[in-house]
Amino acid sequence: MDTNQESLLYKALFEAAADGIIIINSRGIIESFSPSAEALFGYAETEVVGQNVSVLMPKDDAQRHDGYLNSYMETGKTSVIGKGREVTAMKKNGDVFRMHLSVGRADIPDSQVMFVGICHDLSPYLNVVKQLERVDIRYRNVFESEGLFIVRLTLNGTIILSNNAYAHQFLDDRIAGDNFLNSVADSSLQDAQRLLSLSHHGLSSEIKMPLMMSHDDTFKEVEWWFKQVKDNTGYHIQAVGIDVSEKVGATNEAFFLKNFDSITKLPQLDYVQMLFTESNRKDHDCYFMVFELVDFERIRVLNGEVLADKMLGELARSLGEKVLFEHFSRLQASRFLLIMKTHPTKPLEQQIQIIAEYIQTELKNTIGDISSDIRVGTAGFDPQKDSFACVVERALMAVEFSRQQNVFLSSYNESIHQAATRKKDIQKMLIEAIRDFNIDVYFQPKIDLQSRRISGYEALMRWFTDEYGYVSPLEVIETAQELNVLFELDKCVMKKALSIIKTLPHIFTVKSPVSINISARNFGSKRLIDGLILGVQDLGLDPRSIEVEVTEDALLTIGDQVQSSANALREAGIKICLDDFGTGYSALSYLGKLPLDNLKIDRSFVIESENESGRLMLEAIVSIAKSYHLTVTAEGIETPEQQAFLASIGCEYAQGFYYSKALPAKELPAWIDTYQAE
Incomplete structure (x- = not known):
């Protein structure tokens, strides 16, 4: 359980x-x-x-x-x-x-x-009560019951006699003389006074009543049973109590654990919603502000979990003391919600900006010499038409917009709503598209710079939706990363590309192989690499007609599995191309650690070939590749001048709009005929 x-x-x-x-x-x-x-x-x-x-x-x-x-x-x-x-x-x-x-x-x-x-167990209590009803109060030993408070009172509350447990706890070891009300805490005093008032009219039955008792700043929750009794001196009140402080404490602790964050001591969102809804505020507007620490993960890594959580607690405590808010809650990790009353005379934008900047300042004071920024999203609450959950969602949309746009503060508006709606729709549709293999694969030709012949193709992901049209590969990849389905995306594109290659054996050949992209994160996945090799075998494809492209950040994670994946591809006869060289973080010494065949120059370097420093950089990259016995492909060729220069420095292959954009497979035959005719 x-x-x-x-x-x-x-x-x-x-x-x-x-x-x-x-x-x-x-x-x-x-x-x-x-x-x-x-x-x-x-x-x-x-x-x-x-x-x-x-x-x-x-x-x-x-x-x-x-x-x-x-x-x-x-x-x-x-x-x-x-x-x-x-x-x-x-x-x-x-x-x-x-x-x-x-x-x-x-x-x-x-x-x-x-x-x-x-x-x-009420057995001790019931036994004591029976004895007290039968015997004279001279037998004081009856009162010495462990775990019970036993007191006999006058109808006005004066203590006639008490057992040792009660006397020690509340009467400084005296047995009688004080008034019972003197030991009752202020929070329960009214209930105790009402009981004594009823006793003057006769208590027809036993009354059970919980009272908070106090003495010398010590408080105990006691569950009392009061009964009116008669002896040879008249009517009195017999009281027997059980200390239930432990039970109450456990109940309070359970309430806290359920409704409050253990790190910041702030109420959970569900509890805040209940309080906010119960208050039924119809007399004024307010706004919801969601803020999050931009660099909290870095702070956590540098300082450790314990200190990072302590910083969050200190920030919450400081803001709780210095910011006048309606409600304050921790949503998750380093993301918080403030509900603020709208000031009737100050512009709302000014109020929001002041609070946001104050939080930023307080954060820097809390974190100390480790700087950190916040990003903020806000949404207004109209008590006549808005619900709590709706406005929280709007504020979350706004802070997410701040994250995407890398800005300090965003206030909810219709454009933010549309962007958030689009993002959610894209996420849902991408899951369905991956599941149903509805991601398209286009092919961009590669050209041999010496012979000008077609030397291969790069398989490129393309996704078109009915609602939003074309979605860029960059957005698709970012969305897949957010949803943690990058493996499934790579697998989908890989299988789609192989199935198309199978249908066009006269286009995709050993002399014009197809490069399939695998993300750096998944290059070390044995399951994906084995799936590619098995797919090539099951379809009866010549492995020399397939290449794998992986970005250079895969080199940063070279380990046994990455090395194993590269070796498995080499043994299967599939070549490996290092994509986007020069844009990542790899060291030159890493190039010799994997069995690479081709190095692809990123288009940003090709664009720089128009100036002297850019040309020198390209010559250096080609020279590096040659020293490792790699062929070189340049991408992003758009002009004949770029083509001529790259050919002159020994670059073997090129692709770019100068030759063709990426095309669906069905358009390749016509393009090939046109290109060869030219």
Whole structure:
């Protein structure tokens, strides 16, 4: 079961609780049985876990229990949940006894419903009460019951006599004389006064009342049973109490863990939404501000998890003290939500800018000598027409727009909404397109610079949508990375390219092979490389008609698996081309670590061939490639001058708009005829 039982706090509370704790599921099956419950019922935990909780009840109660539980699960109506009551229980040896039972419901994140029962044996209390009703108060030893507070009062609250437990806790070891009300905390004083007032008219039955008791700055939650009794001196109030502070503390701790962030102590979003909705603010507008730390991951790496979380807690504490907000919540990681009341006389843009800049300043003070920036997104809340969730979503759209545009602050508007809607749509459609292999593959020709003949093709991904038309490969790749489906995208393009190559054996040959791009992240994936090799074999393709292109950042992660992938391709007869050389971070010494065949010069260097420094750079790259016995391909050729220069320095192959853009396979025959005719 998912109740976070492995947490140290949970274990400590569960094992140390004086009262028995029993956790059951919605079918009444016992899931957990605390050590105190073992002592109370006489069962070991292993004997009852997995059994119906009715095993702890007398026969008549046991037969009715499942019916009550099923009725509650169906209707949600009960008079038990969240309330304490006296019940009859049964020990392992068959002994029946009375106990106090408090039942609480816990909704677990995976939609399970669990119930937590707190069990307290009332046998000592009931025995004491019976004795007090039978014997004279001269027998003070009756009062010395461990774990119980026992007090006899006048109808005005004056203490006639108390047991040692009460006297030691609340009366500085005196037995009598003080007024009971002096030990009641202010928060419960009104309830205690009402009880004494009722006693003057006679208490017809026993009254149970929880009161917060205090003495010397020590507070205890005590559950009292008050009953009016008569002896030879008149009417008095007999009070017996149980210290339930531990139970209340555990309940409060559970409430905190459910509704507050443990690091920043800020309320969770769901709790803020409840508070915000309950306040039903119709008298003023406000705005929601979402801000996030731009470099928090770097801060976490440099300082470690503990210190980074401490910085977040300090930032939250500082802003909580210095910013006048309606609500403040941590959404996730280093992203926060502030709900601010709109000032009626200041321009909203000015209010937002002031708060955002203050947060930025406070962040720098908190982080210290490690600088960090924030990005901000805001959205206004109109109490007449907006919902809480809707405005949070708008503020998140705005902060995401700030991230995409690399700006400090963005306020929600229609264009941001359209951009966010488009992004979500693109994400959904890309998943479907990858699943259904609806990513197109186009082919851009490569030309031999010496013979001017067609020497091959590069398979390039193209994606067209009905709603948004053409989506650039860069956006497709970024979206795939965000969705963590880059492997599936590479696999889809690879399979699509191989299937097209199979249908056009007269175009895609050993003399004009096709280069298929594999991302640097997936080049080390044995599953993908094996899939490519197996696909070539299953389709009966000549492996020499296939090449693999990988960007140079793959060199940064050269390890056993990357080396293994390269070797597997070489053994299968598939060549490897290093794409976009010079734009990444690779060192020249890495070039000899993989069995490369071709080096491709990025188009940015080709453009620079118009000036002297650019030409020198191109000559150096070609010279480097030759020293490693690699052929060289230049991409982005757009002019005859670029073509002539690259040919003059020994570059073997070229591709670019000067020859052709990437074309769908069905258009290649016509282009080939036209090119060869020219």
